[in-house]
Amino acid sequence: MAQAVDHRSNWLLASLEPDDLAYLEPYLEVVILPKGTVLYEAGDIIQFIYFPHDAIMGVINVLKEGQAVEVASFGREGMLGLISAIASREAFGRYKVEVPGSASRIDIRRLLEAMAARPKLRQLIRRYSEALLVQTFQSVSCNAVHTAESRCCNWILSTRDRIGEDLLPLTHADLAEFLGVQRSTVSTILRSFQMQGLITQQRGGIIITNRAGLEAMGCECYERVREVYARLLPMPLSWADHKRGQQEPF
Incomplete structure (x- = not known):
């Protein structure tokens, strides 16, 4: 293929x-x-x-x-x-x-x-391994202490960063599985996000309409992971230079 x-x-x-x-x-x-x-x-x-x-x-x-x-x-x-x-x-x-x-x-x-x-390839993979360990550490902490709403914001934002588009192919069932919550909980959260003008929903997907608003509602974990990757790895400038409210992906 x-x-x-x-x-x-x-x-x-x-x-x-x-x-x-x-x-x-x-x-x-x-x-x-x-x-x-x-x-x-x-x-x-x-x-x-x-x-x-x-x-x-x-x-x-x-x-x-x-x-x-x-x-x-x-x-x-x-x-x-x-x-x-x-x-x-x-x-x-x-x-x-x-x-x-x-x-x-x-x-x-x-x-x-x-x-x-x-050697340079080996060093790059070692640095990535460290970044991944921090990401996992942060995820465990986030799941333990932060709300489903904040974690949902983080997932929506990180998905957007990874695919580079505001239209995300995420369903309520997908987010429920990723977040470890009931589908009805996700439906309530996304309905609230839409009423606040942060997203719009369509069949089989979500469209981000206010990234800055999602970042403001998310927890510290999203930014923490981005900062670690930007520090340890030669990520694109739009990731390393990211500030809250900008529309650029990583």
């Missing part, structure tokens, strides 16, 4: 030195990922590492009783699969496509070989 999409649509790949990207490029392939695709289940052996372009993927912990909790999400700022696969190569949860789109993928063996041979 390879498509003519630039691997540099992923910001980690785009930030590589030209010779490092050239080293990886023969082993990278672009794939199209439909919504709901399960890439790995817990315990599966990881074969490919994914660098999202406009797709968003999540790692979900499925408990014995059947409840599912999202642990982390990944977009064009990062990659999926390597951190959990360096030692055991086993997935530690369900790796699922949450927003459809494209991604570059590479066989994990090729990436590990490249990391061993290319």
Whole structure:
């Protein structure tokens, strides 16, 4: 399913030195990922590492009783699969496509070989690993102490940043799963957001109409994660220079 999409649509790949990207490029392939695709289940052996372009993927912990909790999400700022696969190569949860789109993928063996041979690539991935750890740490704290309304704002904003459009293919059911709340709770929250002029709703999606208002209603976690990524990684200037109220994506 390879498509003519630039691997540099992923910001980690785009930030590589030209010779490092050239080293990886023969082993990278672009794939199209439909919504709901399960890439790995817990315990599966990881074969490919994914660098999202406009797709968003999540790692979900499925408990014995059947409840599912999202642990982390990944977009064009990062990659999926390597951190959990360096030692055991086993997935530690369900790796699922949450927003459809494209991604570059590479066989994990090729990436590990490249990391061993290319010091700058190895350092970039180490810095990304630190940023991801902070993101996960912040997410755990956010889920424990912040309201569903604030967390919903964060999810809407981060989705917009990752796909680069104000029209988000998010349903009430999607947000309920991501936030770990009832669908009726999400419906109430989105109705309130629409009444305040922050979004408009349409079948199968949400349109952001007031980003600054959403940022004002969100909690500190959204900005905290952005600041960490901007500090540790060579993210686009619009991310590093972001101020509240601006309309630019990351």
